[in-house]
Amino acid sequence: MLADLRRPERTFTIRNLCNEFKATPRALRFYEDKGLLSPAREGLNRVYSHKDRVRLQLILRGKRVGLSLSEIRELLDLYDENDDGAAQMARSLKKFRERATALEQQRDDIDGALIELNQACARLEQRLAEIRPDLLPRAADYDQVLRARLDGHADAALGK
Amino acid sequence: MLADLRRPERTFTIRNLCNEFKATPRALRFYEDKGLLSPAREGLNRVYSHKDRVRLQLILRGKRVGLSLSEIRELLDLYDENDDGAAQMARSLKKFRERATALEQQRDDIDGALIELNQACARLEQRLAEIRPDLLPRAADYDQVLRARLDGHADAALGK
């Protein structure tokens, strides 16, 4: 029954979780090495509980937002030393905001790079158009999309 | 005179260029190792010409837009094997466009991460507000800025 999948006593093999979350066994073992996971053992084999599964979800979510494994571990540790949930939530919140700020910085960097790239492209296109128009990969539509997006961002950045 | 700085026969020491472009000597030597630069020698010491300076500028620009050193080298090589300028321009243009596409993908990834982060932040804030409002770092203004930007991007992404 599917219901079994939700029963808390259900456990998972390493491959179960790998399949479910598109990870590799090597990755899960690596996370364990780094102290992010600590599944039970059945003999030598790893046995993952629902709690482990949740932790893995948190790990992968952390990765998606660009946290390093050590940062993720810090956050997980916070939830573990769980004497007072509120304090840890506050710290997590702080961490998340820091990450958000960093990500915005990254995005601004990327926008800057895109502007520079587009200028370079424009120059190249112009010169090619003069000299060897036949070599111009026709990508007018592509460029329109590209510029539309950039303009949007430029507006947001400049016009506040 | 400042005019001397522009005279083509003016040469530069490694430190000159490092200071001008905020790089380290190690970096310039590294680029040389990788075949991106090949300054003249005066005894043992490196002597950079104007051409070398331009190449360095191109290298740094390439880095800013996220090209790897090997990709940059390919482009520089194109300009060197200079039998037909137009063909290389066309290839550079292609490379640049590929990079632009990749950067946009990266930016979308970042936006996705930011959305996930903001959701997490919102949940944390809400629960903290219920349980321990005193722990809430007051960052209302910060969040407004943050959301304004995100909304802007969301609009651009959704509204075509």
Next chain:
DNA sequence: GCCCAGCTTGACGTTTACGTAAACGTTGAC
């Protein structure tokens, strides 16, 4: 002559997140 500052080469260290063997044990299918 001495010393320091700055240049040189060479080589190993760093970081992150695993990949990739190697070598072995366990279980189930046939």
Next chain:
DNA sequence: GTCAACGTTTACGTAAACGTCAAGCTGGGC
């Protein structure tokens, strides 16, 4: 009985872009 398919541990390899010594040469100032 043996082969395949999983699991295990240990350990080295990878990629990028330099940082960080180490050890030595050289020119200039005093």
